[in-house]
Amino acid sequence: MKFFIDTANVEDIKKANDMGVICGVTTNPSLIAKEGRDFVEVIREIASIVDGPISGEVKATTEDAAGMIAEGREIAAIHPNMVVKIPMTVEGLKATKVLSAEGIKCNVTLIFSANQALLAARAGAAYVSPFLGRLDDISMPGIDLVRTIADMFAMYDDIHTEIIAASVRNPVHVTDCALAGADIATVPYSVIEQMTKHPLTDAGIAKFRADYEKVFGK
Ligand code: E4P
Secondary structure, rough: OOEEEEEOHHHHHHHHHOOOOOOOEEEHHHHHHOOOHHHHHHHHHHHHHHHOEEEEEOOOOOOHHHHHHHHHHHHHHHHEEEEEEOOOOOOHHHHHHHHHHHOEEEEEEOOOHHHHHHHHHHHOOEEEEEHHHHHOOOOOOOHHHHHHHHHHHHHHOOOOOOOEEOOOOHHHHHHHHHHOOOOEEEEOOOOOOOOHOOOHHHHHHHHHHHHHHHHOOE
């Protein structure tokens, strides 16, 4: 399983990129709004940091296929690594079909069922994004959805759509996604940081330092 970072915050993106663990970025309208910056400006800056797929979502106010197609073309023109993120609706599928046929990669987002993922794959999506945390929030195990989609896609040689496990909220989610067969997990920086930590690592470093200093000094 590969990692993308799920943020539009360039400082967090730089930190994760410097660690060498991420190979892409996902954003959404909420994450862009949180930064309060111009969409194109922030996406260009992200593209200058990470050399990999960057998902930019169509505006939350664009609901028709024609609008999503026009906006998707604009997003794709920002940088060759752009992936157009499109909501899982009938109009979104129509837009995915057209944009994918033009060679523009689409990430169909807000996936909450295996059937939605299958439809998105058949419409030509390069990626589907099942949201496990939001399912957990309503007492439905989100990881089951990731596993079901992975099992289903694996049964068909002609499905090349990659699964981006999204709405990942904690390190346990990450391990579960890897074991469930997600191709990618898109993870906030706070979770990446949590994943680096273990109390025995800290205790081990402190002991090595103390033992060394006892004999050799600081
Ligand atoms: C990524 O593609 C999603 O937009 C994101 O992971 C949603 O996460 P959230 O449910 O924590 O907002």
